[in-house]
Amino acid sequence: MLVATLVPLQASILGLVALAATAVALCRNTLRQILLSGVYGLLLVLLFVVLQAPDVALSMLVVTTVAYPLIVLVAIARTRAGGVDGSDGDDDA
Amino acid sequence: MTRRRIRGAVALPALGVLGAVLFWGLSGLPPFGNYHGIYGFLINHRALPQRHTTNAVTATVFDYRGFDTMGEEFILFAAVTGVVLLLRKTGEEGEDEPPEEEVRSDALRLFGMFAVAGGALVALWLIAYGLVTPGGGFQGGVALASAFALLFLAAGYGPWARRAKDAALDPLESLGASGYVIIGLAALISGLPFLTNLLGPGKPGTLWSGGSLSFINWAVAMEVAAANVILYKDFLEQYIAPLARGRG
Numbered sequence: 001m002l003v004a005t006l007v008p009l010q011a012s013i014l015g016l017v018a019l020a021a022t023a024v025a026l027c028r029n030t031l032r033q034i035l036l037s038g039v040y041g042l043l044l045v046l047l048f049v050v051l052q053a054p055d056v057a058l059s060m061l062v063v064t065t066v067a068y069p070l071i072v073l074v075a076i077a078r079t080r081a082g083g084v085d086g087s088d089g090d091d092d093a
Numbered sequence: 094m095t096r097r098r099i100r101g102a103v104a105l106p107a108l109g110v111l112g113a114v115l116f117w118g119l120s121g122l123p124p125f126g127n128y129h130g131i132y133g134f135l136i137n138h139r140a141l142p143q144r145h146t147t148n149a150v151t152a153t154v155f156d157y158r159g160f161d162t163m164g165e166e167f168i169l170f171a172a173v174t175g176v177v178l179l180l181r182k183t184g185e186e187g188e189d190e191p192p193e194e195e196v197r198s199d200a201l202r203l204f205g206m207f208a209v210a211g212g213a214l215v216a217l218w219l220i221a222y223g224l225v226t227p228g229g230g231f232q233g234g235v236a237l238a239s240a241f242a243l244l245f246l247a248a249g250y251g252p253w254a255r256r257a258k259d260a261a262l263d264p265l266e267s268l269g270a271s272g273y274v275i276i277g278l279a280a281l282i283s284g285l286p287f288l289t290n291l292l293g294p295g296k297p298g299t300l301w302s303g304g305s306l307s308f309i310n311w312a313v314a315m316e317v318a319a320a321n322v323i324l325y326k327d328f329l330e331q332y333i334a335p336l337a338r339g340r341g
Contacts, residue, residue: 005125055227067238
């Protein structure tokens, strides 16, 4: 059976993924949280690439950087009182 | 006791139990990189000679387990139909014209144009070479829809709403979904089992590798791309159009 060991590159990206996941969980500002979750997703993509799973990485890449943030942003823009034109600035662009 | 302390008292035992179970599970995992599957090795050795595809993942998805993938495709179809049904316009909301809201920053529009064009190009490449290199109809389809969604971000709601039309999207989605079944039925009509590779096996490493699989690949891409754009369209119509209207 095939057995690989965790190389330093994989280990360091795994560490970054853990860091980013913690940051997403601890973030209190919704807009920043969405951006952070995008960064977290990108790090997961990197992890899949170094683990030699390019097909999974590609699926993750498009979902995590565009589809998911867009849907969440749009939903939040509407539910927030006063909408995207509120005091928070240009959240919609 | 404050509410915070009560919440902590309730949460801590539960978290402790959850943590213990997770740790128990983790300690029983096989060592890193240990691969137990036999099918992975089998398909890696057989996909190229049997199906003439260098991307064994796509061959698995559209051929070795092609029937399951057809089910998956219809799960997506049903899910999108559900969303369309939930977010449909009710009588009081009316059929207003889309609000004319546009992004006025030239820098954003220019950058956005390159992003949309580049994204679409990458997506088409992912679809077209899905049987040769990593990618395929699902990933490429989502990428294509995402590139189209960037149009909203870069140009504004008005230009987006003028281009994302049901009249174009619905036939594309239905054609993609039914295309898969039609390719399957074509084999059945020829007296062969459902989804038999009629046109195959094709030439490895080219756009034509996989034969029928490349058509299934494009059908799935069409369905996935159209389904995702329909999702974005309905979400934006529901959530952003009233905001844009209020501003305009």
